[in-house]
Amino acid sequence: TEQLKNRQPKVESAATPITEQDLYLLPETDLEVILRELESLKPQLAVIDSIQTVYFSSLTSAPGSVAQVRECTSALMQVAKRENITLLIVGHVTKDGGIAGPRVLEHLVDTVLYFEGDRFASHRLLRSMKNRFGATHEIGVFEMVAHGLKEVSNPSELFLGNRDDFSPGTSTVVALEGTRPIVVEIQALVSPASYGSARRATTGVDSSRLLQILAVLEKRVGIPLSKLDAYVASVGGLKVEEPAADLGIAIAIVASFRDRVVDPRTILIGEIGLGGQVRPVSQLELRLREAAKLGFKRAIIPKGQSPADLGLQIIPVSKVIDAIIASIPAQPPTMNDEF
Structure with missing residues (x-):
């Protein structure tokens, strides 16, 4: 009760405020009681928090069991459809990120x-x-x-670092979340292994992709990374798992290895194959449009893809080594260089 009182000002000060007359709270876990109230009140929106705590008294199994979750969800869905109620069901997740309980729960609802x-x-x-x-x-x-x-x-501004203070080992990619392009800064640090075997650590980046990129850089480009620690992170911790970010991750690693600064106005897009090729990616024009909107000037992309003219200098590359030459200066920048 105290927690609800503390949150009341937030609810009343919302863009569409909710008054006490519009909000009903039912501290009940017996689903038969909940269903009767739903049929009586017929609210526009109902929230069940959580499906693992409600139960049917006619079932002998404990709340949260497979049978209880399945039957409770089915009953709630029937009432919601019959009374035209928008229903939000809150559920627990397991340690690996999946929905706790039977898979049928996902099949019964419209959206997860x-x-x-x-x-x-x-x-x-x-x-x-x-x-x-x-x-x-x-x-x-x-x-x-x-x-x-x-x-x-504008999520890109949230996951994009300060481009006025670019340091060695930093690059920028455009990740695609559904149909939404998000510009993300990638940071890499390569250093001598301090404790014997080399360590690889990631934050927001798929660790298996990192291992593959490191192997390609060593085998196809000739950069000795097997005895070096490698740390790669995305700014803000956004999960960047799609292969289109491979090129940006690789360039950040090489830039850290060579202690060079990549032009902060350059965007990198491309999947890296095991042979060192830069492969095409989906929705390239959508990604480039987002980069141009944020003021980027150059884009290093897979060769063979022909995006529309968006005011960007397009540099097509077919191999990782070509992207390294195009993006990483041979000499460290001086105080007179402009980025």
């Missing part, structure tokens, strides 16, 4: 949304993993502020 976020970061992501009436893998980006969650209208 994951609320994600690093506890050390201020941003939160609402990610669509299933949507019967729209595109999947779309995201909403929010920032945690003093008064609650605030929508981030």
Whole structure:
């Protein structure tokens, strides 16, 4: 009760405020009681928090069991459809990020949304993993502020570092979340191994992709990385898992190895094959349009793709070594150089 009182000012001060007459709270876990209230009140929106705590008294299994979750969800869906109620069901997740309970739970509902976020970061992501009436893998980006969650209208600015202070080992990529392009800064640090075997660590970047990129750089480009520690992170901790970020990760690693600064006005897009080739990516023009909107001047992209003229200098490359030559200066920058 005390927690609800503390949150009342946030609800009343929202863009569309909710008054006490519009909000009903039911501290009940018996689903038969909940269903009777739903049929009586017929609210526009109902939130069940959580599906693992409600139960049917007619079932002998404990709340949260497979049978309880399945039957409770089915009953809620029937009432919601019959009474035309928008129903939000909150569920628990397992340690590996999957929905706790039976898989049938995902099949019964129309949309599955994951609320994600690093506890050390201020941003939160609402990610669509299933949507019967729209595109999947779309995201909403929010920032945690003093008064609650605030929508981030331009997520690229949140995951893009200060380009006036680019350091060696930094590059910029355009990640695609569903149909939403997000410009993300990639940072890499390569240093001598201090404790015998080399360490590889990532934050926001797929560790298996990092291992593959390191192997390609050593085998196809001749950069000795097997005895060096390699750390790669995305600014803000945004998960960058798609192959289109390979080229940016590789360039950041090489820039750190050579202690060179990549032009902060350059965007890097491309998948890296095991032979060192730079492969085409999907939605290239959409990515480039986002980069141009944020003031980038150059784009290093896979050869063979022909995007529209967006005011960017396009540098097509077919191999990783070509991208390294195009993006990393042979000599360290001087104080007179302009980026």
